[in-house]
Each structure stands twice: as C-alpha cells, then as structure tokens.
Amino acid sequence: MISQPRMISATLFIVLFILPVYALAMDAAALYHERTCIACHGADGKQPVMDEYPKLAGQAEAYLLTQMKDIKSGYRTNAHSVAMKNVMHLVSDEEIAVLAKWLASLSE
Numbered sequence: 001m002i003s004q005p006r007m008i009s010a011t012l013f014i015v016l017f018i019l020p021v022y023a024l025a026m027d028a029a030a031l032y033h034e035r036t037c038i039a040c041h042g043a044d045g046k047q048p049v050m051d052e053y054p055k056l057a058g059q060a061e062a063y064l065l066t067q068m069k070d071i072k073s074g075y076r077t078n079a080h081s082v083a084m085k086n087v088m089h090l091v092s093d094e095e096i097a098v099l100a101k102w103l104a105s106l107s108e
C-alpha cells in the first residue's frame with residue numbers, strides 16, 4: 001500500500017502542477033474558438049483559411065506575443081493584418097499571453 005505522506009505528495013503534485021497546466025490548455029483552446037481566431041488560422045493554428053494567412057502552431061512564444069500585440073496596436077500593418085486587427089479588441093493582454101503560450105506548445 002502507498003504510504004500516507006507519499007499519497008499526500010502525489011495528490012499535491014497533481015493539484016499544484018498537472019491541473020493548472022490542463023486548465024491553461026482548456027482555457028486557451030476555448031479562447032481560440034470564442035475569439036474567432038479559428039475562423040482565419042484554422043484548427044489549432046495549423047490550417048489557415050488562405051495561403052496568405054500564417055500558421056501559428058509551434059512558433060516561439062515571444063514571437064507570437066509580440067506579433068499579436070503589434071497587430072492589436074496597429075504597429076504591424078499590411079493588407080492582411082487589418083482583418084485580424086478588427087477582432088483584437090476581443091482579447092486582453094492577459095488572454096494574448098495565454099494564447100501565445102498555448103500556440104507555442106502545439107506541434108507544427
């Protein structure tokens with residue numbers, strides 16, 4: 001039988017480490033759907049609807065974060081980024097950070 005201290009540390013490990021990671025993944029995936037990202041960038045950021053739109057899965061977190069902030073602020077702008085800028089009022093800076101972390105964690 002598993003000793004009680006071991007049982008407690010196993011439970012603590014699950015509650016402190018595994019559940020938050022799982023919760024983050026769930027939140028980010030839900031955000032990605034709710035905030036319409038999926039409409040242009042496709043399922044899990046892997047199948048953009050047009051060849052001119054970027055794949056997002058597996059890119060560096062810091063890069064994704066900067067690009068989203070720059071598109072939101074209008075600092076990055078071109079014929080295509082305008083489409084995305086129009087939905088960026090739907091996401092807060094905290095949500096952008098969650099999305100960047102999640103997208104970076106996906107396989108390409």
Ligand code: HEC
Pocket residue numbers: 032035036037038039040041052053054055056059064065067068071076077078080081082083084087088091099
């Ligand atoms: C209406 C279509 C559309 C929607 C909706 C949209 N995007 Fe985009 N997104 C684009 C386009 C187009 C670009 C490329 C813009 C350019 O060419 O500069 C882009 C660029 C990006 C980039 C930069 C990628 C790179 O490789 O430089 C990220 C990150 C991104 N989008 C994330 C998101 C997230 C997260 C959402 C949801 C909150 C979202 N987008 C919603 C169309 C969209």
